[in-house]
Amino acid sequence: AQSVTQLDSQVPVFEEAPVELRxxxxxxxxxxxxxxxxxxxxxxxxxxxxxxxxTLVKGINGFEAEFNKSQTSFHLRKPSVHISDTAEYFCAVxxxxxxxxxxxxxxxxxxxxxx
Amino acid sequence: xxxxxxHPSWVICKSGTSVKIECRSLDFQATTMFWYRQxxxxxLMLMATSNEGSKATYEQGVEKDKFLIxxxxxxxSTLTVTSAHPEDSSFxxxxxxxxxxxxxxGQGTRLTVV
Numbered sequence: 257a258q259s260v261t262q263l264d265s266q267v268p269v270f271e272e273a274p275v276e277l278r279x280x281x282x283x284x285x286x287x288x289x290x291x292x293x294x295x296x297x298x299x300x301x302x303x304x305x306x307x308x309x310x311t312l313v314k315g316i317n318g319f320e321a322e323f324n325k326s327q328t329s330f331h332l333r334k335p336s337v338h339i340s341d342t343a344e345y346f347c348a349v350x351x352x353x354x355x356x357x358x359x360x361x362x363x364x365x366x367x368x369x370x371x
Numbered sequence: 372x373x374x375x376x377x378h379p380s381w382v383i384c385k386s387g388t389s390v391k392i393e394c395r396s397l398d399f400q401a402t403t404m405f406w407y408r409q410x411x412x413x414x415l416m417l418m419a420t421s422n423e424g425s426k427a428t429y430e431q432g433v434e435k436d437k438f439l440i441x442x443x444x445x446x447x448s449t450l451t452v453t454s455a456h457p458e459d460s461s462f463x464x465x466x467x468x469x470x471x472x473x474x475x476x477g478q479g480t481r482l483t484v485v
Binding site for chain 1: 375377380381405412413414415416417420462464466473474475476477478479481
């Protein structure tokens with residue numbers, strides 16, 4: 257079984273400040289890792305994913321995340337946030353089993369960017 | 372443009388009635404689609420896996436007779452909430468897995484049962 261822990265339910269920051277959203281996971285097998293963003297009353301949009309290779313992954317909208325296997329973490333970062341980054345962010349994992357994988361999501365972190 | 376289209380985006384129904392939610396894959400042929408449920412301020416919980424041409428696979432604790440899933444074609448899956456009750460009010464989201472080990476999500480359906 258897999259689980260995902262997002263340590264912060266809410267993160268308020270000021271515009272142009274850096275931000276880090278934390279994600280830790282547990283799994284008995286190797287996993288794929290994802291970050292999704294959800295704007296109010298909308299579905300999820302993929303920000304970035306880690307499958308293999310370089311542990312630093314760059315995604316859309318200036319976000320990046322670093323996979324740390326020893327700490328079982330996949331924290332999301334952005335050096336300078338904008339008001340438009342205000343949204344709910346979900347970390348998710350999927351195991352290597354089969355082609356029709358399932359995603360296990362964390363509880364989400366609400367990022368609020370204030371002017 | 373949208374890869375996965377979900378309809379309706381919101382619906383209000385009376386208690387005891389049934390509601391059908393459609394999930395269409397616009398760019399992919401999907402033998403599998405996933406249905407999630409999201410309660411306010413909580414994460415997405417997988418409800419079931421919709422399989423084209425066969426029965427859906429339900430997660431533990433999900434009532435298959437209440438949440439009917441039909442995967443009619445390679446581009447359409449439907450979720451029907453039967454005999455809806457206020458506790459069924461939630462945000463329902465479908466997703467279509469892609470070959471690049473990712474998934475596209477529909478825009479979600481906000482169901483309110485009154």
